Amino acid sequence: MKKLNILLLFLSLSIIACKNNKKEPTTIENETTTAEVFVVKPEATSVKWTAYKTTEKVGVGGEFTTVNFEEKSGATPEEALNGLSFSIPVSSLFTNDATNTRDAKIKTSFFGSMLDAELLTGTIAYTSGNCVANLTMNGVTHELPLAINITDERRVTLTGVMNLADWNALDALAALNKVCFDLHKGADGVSKTWEDVAIQIETYLRKS
Template sequence: MKKIVYSLVICFTVFQMTSCKSEAKKETETTKEEVKTEKKAAFVLQDADNVINWTAYKTTEKVPVNGQFQKVNITAGGEADTAKDAINNAEFSIPVSSIFTKDTSRDFKIKKFFFGVMDNTELLSGKLVLENDSIGHANLTMNGVTKKLPFKYTLNGKEFSLNTTMKITHWQAENALDSLNTACKDLHKGADGVSKTWDEVALNITSVFK
């Protein structure tokens, strides 16, 4: 009789241990599933196809010089259930090292003699604010100065497009502008023999959400 009772106790103990392990495994699998199915925002600005085009001007005839920044990082915000909410209040930083004009010599001069002369300008940083359905502004920091840069924009489905013109002198960057003009003196001469680098830069930024 004792042997029978002893056998039953052992069987019951083994069953309990197996059951506990099975429950623990189920809980672990459920936890993993919950992590995998964590909801992602419908619109993520960092994952969008972001293109930053700019146009600067040289000579008294105002000849355009086109370029891009090939990298932008979204440092805060930028995720929401609508495209507009994802853009509104998004904070960004743009490495000036990502500048690209299809001319390596020009890229080098802009980095060294323009941005390199400014204070704390390895990055251009700011925050986007949409005021209504067509206008907004960026609180843009450059040369250690933060200024409001007004812009107009359109938002069609998943495509956001922003257009504006910034005056470099509003960011107290006259020295940087003079430095670049000196480095490019002959290249910025027009038919009149005058070397000029304009303080205006047109910006066109597009973001196409995936």
């Protein structure tokens, strides 16, 4: 009888020990993570250009104050920019000219000599670190290679150089030089308007 009691006591202690050692199921909380989505906003975008006159190649700066984008977003800056379509009204050209005549000459004589003079349109292609704008101007679509820099603050800078000959725009350039003939003379008395135009685009990738 004594042995039986000891056996029962041993079994009871074993059951209690097993219960104490039993691991409680771990509750995993569902953590909801919101993925970043990058969006290019037209109101945060500027398109500036620098053209050149005289044989000394003096820069003349200007910008387009209106840029329109299709609505597009991406999980990365590259995804947000790649395939982004844009249009720029030529009417938004602005050079901050004190005489208030330069803008009209460029719009009328330069762009006015082109086909489809109302808009510049195109699409950005940005893959594997390479960026190109497929720009349509004067009825011609041509690639404009762009150097790209994106900061940690998601500010984007795109720079490139257009050669107007690539868009068959030399006749338009000659028309502009004609109306600006004396203004585009340098110290040597030669009137010249250059074919290359520097482009700088700045924008900001917002999270949504």
